[in-house]
Amino acid sequence: MNEQEMHMISDEYLVAKAKQGDQEAFDILCKRYHLLVKKSSYSYFLQGADRDDVWQEGMIGLYKAICDYQFEKNVPFFHFARLCITRQVVSAVKASTRQKHAILNSSLSFERKEQVDFSDGLSLVERFHLELDDSPEERFVNRENWHDFKSFLLETLTCLEYDVLRYYIDGWTYEEIANHLSVSLKSVDNALQRIKRKVTKRWLNDRGLARQYYA
DNA sequence: ACGGTAGTTCTCTAAATGTT
DNA sequence: AACATTTAGAGAACTACCGT
Structure with missing residues (x-):
């Protein structure tokens, strides 16, 4: 499937195919929603954890959205996915604040400028976006990480x-x-x-x- | 705010059972 | 026999709640 054909397919159609086990449809959805996941997940930071850990929570949210989406409710998949992704990331951050999970403690929002003191006035999230800005290599590596992890769970x-x-x-x-x-x-x-x-x-x-x- | 308590979750360990 | 999987007990750690 070429890039142009890919853009013409609706999210809902891809979700239906992915639910039936179509790996390609799943991959396309991952690619399509990568930026949304990234935006949602990078708004938060878990001290002591990799940047990818939070991103992975966002991807879990996307995966749940695909699994749980109900066509009969006539809600666009985009809105449902955004809700699931945000909810998943927020839940992870909340869980990390529990004393029990000390290693993941001290989460803080990237959005709040007052938590850090940079001379240029940029918030952490703005700084991160500048640093990360979506190189194709990084996108590829992240997607590979996610698939690797999913395969690992299924196999192990x-x-x-x-x-x-x-x-x-x-x-x-x-x-x-x-x-x-x-x-x-x-x-x-x-x-x-x-x-x-x-x-x-x-x-x-x-x-x-x-x-x-x-x- | 503080201490006590109950319920939940985590950690470690040993043992039984199934599979290769 | 070696390894993987599952079960179970015991105690520690944590959270939420309540009474003071």
Whole structure:
């Protein structure tokens, strides 16, 4: 499919195809909504976390929007996606402020100029946009990261773990997940601990730290 | 504001079971 | 046998709520 053909296809049509498992439609939507995700996610900053971590939250929001979009409600997909992306990023920032997640603490908005003291008066977000400004290479790398991570989850997690993760990300409690999946609360607990271990291992591997960490 | 309490979540560990 | 997956217990950490 060439660039021109791609632009002529409606979001709603692509969502329908993506829901049916069409990878190309999914890729096109990712490409089309990349900027929106970037705008939404880069408005926030999680200290101690990569810039990509927040961006990834935004992409999770987009993924949820594709999965949950209901055609019969006649709401344009764009509006629904924007809502899902923003909600996902805000939830992540809120979660990061919990003392329990100390490593991700101290989130602050990039928009507020008074939180930093730059002589040129630019806010953090404006500064970031200047620094990042959407190079094609960066777009490509980010998209690859997202697909890599999604593949990693599908390949590495068991069915139970994958289901638990999906509901956990949606904000369900252990008890709700356990009831919904007809497993014990402890099974949900254990599944989440395994998921965290696997994701941590992957994270360390990606950064070449696994050997030191597990030594 | 502070301390107590209950419920939830996290961490570590050991053991049982299934698969290769 | 080795490894992966799952289950379970115990205790710590955290959050929200309530009474003082």
